[in-house]
Amino acid sequence: MTRMLKILKKPVTCMLIAIFCGFVVSALILFATGYNPTQSLAIMFNAVFSRPKFITNVIIKSTPIILTGLSVAFAFRTGLFNIGAEGQYIAATIASTVVGISLDLHPILQIPIVILSGVLVGALWGAFIGFLKAKFGIHEVITSIMLNWTTLYLNNYVANSARFHKPESDGTYPINDSGLTMILYNWKFSEEGRSFLKNNQTLNDILLKTDLNIGFIVAIIAAIIVWVLLYKTSKGYELRTVGLNPHAAKYAGISVNRSIVFSMLIAGALSGLAGALYVTGSSSHNIHVLSMFENNGFNGLAVALIASSSPIGCIFAGLMFSGLIYAGQSLQFKTGAPSEIVNIMIGTIVFFVALTQIIPVIADKFTRRRSEHVK
Amino acid sequence: MLNNILIAIGITLMYSSPLVFSAIGGVISERSGVTNIGIEGMMSIGAFTGAAVGYYTGNPWFGLMCAGLAGGLLALLHAVASITFRADQTVSGIAINLIGPGVALFLSRLYFDGTTMTKPVTNKLPKIFDLMGINNDALNSINVDITVIIAFLLVLLTWFVMYKTKWGLRIRALGEHPAAVDTLGVSVYRSRYACVIISGILSGIGGASVTLAIISQFTTTAISGQGFIALAAVIFGKWRPWGAYLACLLFGFAQALVVLLGGGAVSVPSDILAMLPYVLTILVLIIFVGRLSAPKASGKPYEKGAR
Numbered sequence: 001m002t003r004m005l006k007i008l009k010k011p012v013t014c015m016l017i018a019i020f021c022g023f024v025v026s027a028l029i030l031f032a033t034g035y036n037p038t039q040s041l042a043i044m045f046n047a048v049f050s051r052p053k054f055i056t057n058v059i060i061k062s063t064p065i066i067l068t069g070l071s072v073a074f075a076f077r078t079g080l081f082n083i084g085a086e087g088q089y090i091a092a093t094i095a096s097t098v099v100g101i102s103l104d105l106h107p108i109l110q111i112p113i114v115i116l117s118g119v120l121v122g123a124l125w126g127a128f129i130g131f132l133k134a135k136f137g138i139h140e141v142i143t144s145i146m147l148n149w150t151t152l153y154l155n156n157y158v159a160n161s162a163r164f165h166k167p168e169s170d171g172t173y174p175i176n177d178s179g180l181t182m183i184l185y186n187w188k189f190s191e192e193g194r195s196f197l198k199n200n201q202t203l204n205d206i207l208l209k210t211d212l213n214i215g216f217i218v219a220i221i222a223a224i225i226v227w228v229l230l231y232k233t234s235k236g237y238e239l240r241t242v243g244l245n246p247h248a249a250k251y252a253g254i255s256v257n258r259s260i261v262f263s264m265l266i267a268g269a270l271s272g273l274a275g276a277l278y279v280t281g282s283s284s285h286n287i288h289v290l291s292m293f294e295n296n297g298f299n300g301l302a303v304a305l306i307a308s309s310s311p312i313g314c315i316f317a318g319l320m321f322s323g324l325i326y327a328g329q330s331l332q333f334k335t336g337a338p339s340e341i342v343n344i345m346i347g348t349i350v351f352f353v354a355l356t357q358i359i360p361v362i363a364d365k366f367t368r369r370r371s372e373h374v375k
Numbered sequence: 376m377l378n379n380i381l382i383a384i385g386i387t388l389m390y391s392s393p394l395v396f397s398a399i400g401g402v403i404s405e406r407s408g409v410t411n412i413g414i415e416g417m418m419s420i421g422a423f424t425g426a427a428v429g430y431y432t433g434n435p436w437f438g439l440m441c442a443g444l445a446g447g448l449l450a451l452l453h454a455v456a457s458i459t460f461r462a463d464q465t466v467s468g469i470a471i472n473l474i475g476p477g478v479a480l481f482l483s484r485l486y487f488d489g490t491t492m493t494k495p496v497t498n499k500l501p502k503i504f505d506l507m508g509i510n511n512d513a514l515n516s517i518n519v520d521i522t523v524i525i526a527f528l529l530v531l532l533t534w535f536v537m538y539k540t541k542w543g544l545r546i547r548a549l550g551e552h553p554a555a556v557d558t559l560g561v562s563v564y565r566s567r568y569a570c571v572i573i574s575g576i577l578s579g580i581g582g583a584s585v586t587l588a589i590i591s592q593f594t595t596t597a598i599s600g601q602g603f604i605a606l607a608a609v610i611f612g613k614w615r616p617w618g619a620y621l622a623c624l625l626f627g628f629a630q631a632l633v634v635l636l637g638g639g640a641v642s643v644p645s646d647i648l649a650m651l652p653y654v655l656t657i658l659v660l661i662i663f664v665g666r667l668s669a670p671k672a673s674g675k676p677y678e679k680g681a682r
Binding site: 298 | 452456457460461462463465466467469470471472473474475476477478480481484485489595596599600603604606607610611644646647649650652653654656657660661
């Protein structure tokens with residue numbers, strides 16, 4: 001009994017329960033609307049796992065939301081709500097595209113410069129939000145929301161500008177090839193690469209049919225760095241203290257205002273990294289006119305919440321999120337069931353994440369009551 | 376000139392009225408101590424329900440009612456999580472923002488031949504001058520939707536209830552010091568449930584006032600971020616009914632400027648001009664508003680008997 005209570009108190013258990021509940025609710029909705037739930041689940045499972053190409057695509061698509069998820073999770077841990085990840089992401093795609101088109105250096109220089117320009121602009125976007133909160137006390141949620149929209153229109157301005165707009169398209173030119181971060185990009189299209197891949201079906205599927213790029217590896221490294229920064233450094237300790245109790249932090253001599261700006265700078269940089277890696281890694285390597293948000297930042301919110309703001313958890317939550325979206329499209333194509341069932345499923349999972357937070361509290365009460373009984 | 380002013384007033388009122396409904400809902404919920412980030416989701420479900428019911432019954436008023444009901448139902452979920460289960464209200468709110476549009480689009484595909492937009496409603500909500508039987512071309516640009524008037528009356532009513540009645544005092548106390556309300560024998564849980572559900576009903580109506588008055592159908596972009604703007608208006612307006620109303624008007628006015636200046640009067644690219652409302656809001660906040668403080672207990676679940 002005590003052991004079961006201990007297991008129940010673990011965050012991972014709550015997360016798994018929430019995911020399970022999300023699946024059950026979605027299955028019930030599918031059943032109620034006349035679709036076969038078990039068949040649907042099987043189709044969704046196959047959509048992700050039946051071919052190496054599909055798995056690779058899920059991994060590629062998960063990269064941006066893992067990073068924006070990290071951005072939100074980091075801000076959460078330091079007491080801030082980064083609903084501005086969307087804007088920071090877009091700002092970075094603009095910067096990386098502009099730099100990637102304007103410069104054409106050797107890849108060894110070009111790739112870091114293009115990516116860093118995105119990271120830098122994302123960081124500035126985040127720091128601006130933090131600065132307004134620290135200096136003027138303006139709620140970060142308002143600034144973030146306003147900045148998201150401002151950035152969306154800035155994106156459209158650049159995409160339409162004479163300098164970057166590609167004629168007869170709705171976007172800019174792609175960035176120069178020297179800035180691309182696909183794995184074995186030159187080799188896989190070469191004579192030698194093609195003949196090698198012909199004999200290896202799996203590798204052929206993974207390399208030639210997808211935009212396999214370095215993004216996912218960078219995202220994992222970023223998650224580890226964020227974890228180390230938060231839990232293994234004194235700076236991280238300070239930031240978390242500000243997050244848990246700003247008054248206590250102030251009393252302990254931590255500059256709360258500086259922490260806020262620093263946290264938002266890092267959060268912005270992470271969202272920026274997501275945008276930069278997307279431009280360099282996934283076609284069409286440009287920005288295009290947006291009529292509404294593409295939700296790379298907003299989905300990061302859901303990823304961070306499903307992971308209960310654990311940096312490492314964001315990797316798995318991002319993969320699951322990306323897999324579900326991918327599977328949803330296939331489900332709609334094969335059975336006609338609306339792909340939005342996936343959004344409902346993810347929403348339900350997040351909802352149950354909120355509900356299951358009470359499990360540790362109840363488990364705690366049980367343990368206490370039992371120990372009192374023993375006395 | 377006069378004509379331009381009238382156009383500006385018309386657009387300001389038209390654009391702000393859906394925001395007003397949702398923002399007032401937000402004010403009520405937050406003053407009672409429950410943060411409502413889920414406004415966007417509640418508006419989406421309201422926008423769909425309003426348009427769908429309006430289309431199938433031909434009665435926009437019935438559509439508006441059902442939209443309120445749908446928003447209220449979604450808010451009930453938020454209430455269960457944040458009040459009964461004492462969950463993190465931000466998490467639950469974001470869940471609502473995912474579920475709302477998800478359900479709206481899911482149902483749209485089921486009831487409208489697999490598309491994500493509803494068919495246009497035949498009867499929209501009436502405009503004020505048509506209702507009064509005035510037919511004057513000069514006043515055409517301020518012939519605004521009836522929802523503009525309802526929104527204004529709603530603000531008036533909310534202000535009155537909140538500051539002039541004992542219920543209002545209780546709501547405000549709930550957000551500052553729920554334990555004090557509890558000692559008076561008023562159920563914190565039940566009162567908060569009521570406030571959150573009212574907030575959802577208003578957000579749903581706000582969403583439907585887009586699809587039943589401004590445009591005549593639900594599309595994927597009908598509600599794109601307006602719930603978040605309403606949320607910003609709640610904070611901007613310092614969690615007060617009139618404050619939130621003014622914030623919504625300011626936002627609507629900035630949109631009117633975009634339309635007027637976009638007519639070729641100045642040579643600014645339209646994408647840059649479109650940033651105006653958002654940049655203006657940030658500037659106004661920096662210059663005029665300063666530090667804002669939320670209701671003290673907002674976002675904190677209440678546990679009876681806890682110290």
